Amino acid sequence: MQDNLRRFKAEIFQALAHPTRIAIVELLRDDGETAVTAVYERLELEQANVSQHLAVLRSKHIVVARKDGNQVFYSLRDRALGKVLDLMRQFFHAHLEESLALLEDMRTKEPRTKKTPAGGRKP
Amino acid sequence: MQDNLRRFKAEIFQALAHPTRIAIVELLRDDGETAVTAVYERLELEQANVSQHLAVLRSKHIVVARKDGNQVFYSLRDRALGKVLDLMRQFFHAHLEESLALLEDMRTKEPRTKKTPAGGRKP
DNA sequence: TCCAAGTATTCGACAATTCGAATATGCTTG
DNA sequence: CAAGCATATTCGAATTGTCGAATACTTGGA
Known part of the structure; x- marks a missing residue:
């Protein structure tokens, strides 16, 4: 059971483990109940993707x-998740320097580049 | 930048999005600094995997x-993450019934089955 | 120096996620 | 019922995550 509980938690984290989904959750947290159209217009994303x-x-x-x-x-089912995101921000601020380093790292790696033509490392 | 911040958060969630890693984080939260050997012995996992x-x-x-x-x-770098896991438990309890349904769902689907011999549905 | 213990990394196979395009479903109005 | 909007689902290709096996690295001691 202990293990099932962990799988459950892992699935929740997994569900939050994407920038777009975080954006959606934050939007719902801030604006409350929102229609799908509004969501993908605000976030400038494809309908299917959202x-x-x-x-x-x-x-x-x-x-x-x-x-x-x-x-x-759509709306958030539980504000505990809003709190989780707040803690996340807290975590971010608490370790601002290293976080910035991480961000820098992420920038160099470029996220989800789909058309990087010749970025391969090590010939 | 807003977007970078979300990517950052997403990466943290991604890092937590695995039962084993949750087990590790919880172990470190409860027992404090722990050597690798102790970790994989307690969790009964392969050394390489851990x-x-x-x-x-x-x-x-x-x-x-x-x-x-x-x-x-190894030790947890920030107890904020401990809090996140606590909120998670809170979330779990708050919606116990549906959570149980989810768990049940997970049980039937069997996690990461690698050697299920003939479980396929639909002939 | 050689060996063993403790950790880390690499590799290859397989599973899961992600995206856009295409298509399907559902509701509402004419 | 047809047309049209709003949303969902399916498909295929590319990317990323996961595991065990094998291997490398590092440290302390004989």
Whole structure:
């Protein structure tokens, strides 16, 4: 059981382990219930992509959907998760220097580059 | 920058998004500084595997290593992460019923089965 | 110096995630 | 019912994560 519990936690973390999903959660936390259209317009992302990420969040019960006629409104299911993100910011600030180094690191590696033509390292 | 910050958070979550790494973090939180041998003996895992997971945690600065002679002692770098896990438990309890359903779901799907011989559904 | 203990890294196979494109589903209005 | 908007799902390709086995590195002692 101890192990199942850990798998459960891991799945929650996994669900949050993507910049877009974090953006979505933060948006819902700040703006409350929001329709899908508003989400992908605010975040400037493709509809399908947002829908896929919402599906992930939904499957882990991080988010709840409410249907209203044509559209679907999403909201955070529990504000504990908002707190988690706050702690995250705290964590970030507490170790600002190293965090910045990490960010720098991330910048050099360029995120999800899909068309980097010749970036290969080590010939 | 907003986006970089989200990528940073996502990486932290990603680092925690594995049952073994959660087990490690919880162990370090509860027992304090611990040598690698003790970790993999307590968790009944392969040395290499634990070392790989520790490398992940290290690369995200979730954990710090202190060398002492032959061995390396690991500890949590920030108790904020302990708090995050506490919030997680809170989250779990707050939604116990659905969480249990999720666990049940996970049980049926069996995690990381590598040698399930004939479990396939749909012939 | 050689060896053994304790950790870390590399490698190859396989599983899982992610994206955009295409397509499907569901609701509402005419 | 057809058309059209809002959302979801499926597909294939590329990327990333995971594991055990093998191997390398580092330290302390014979």
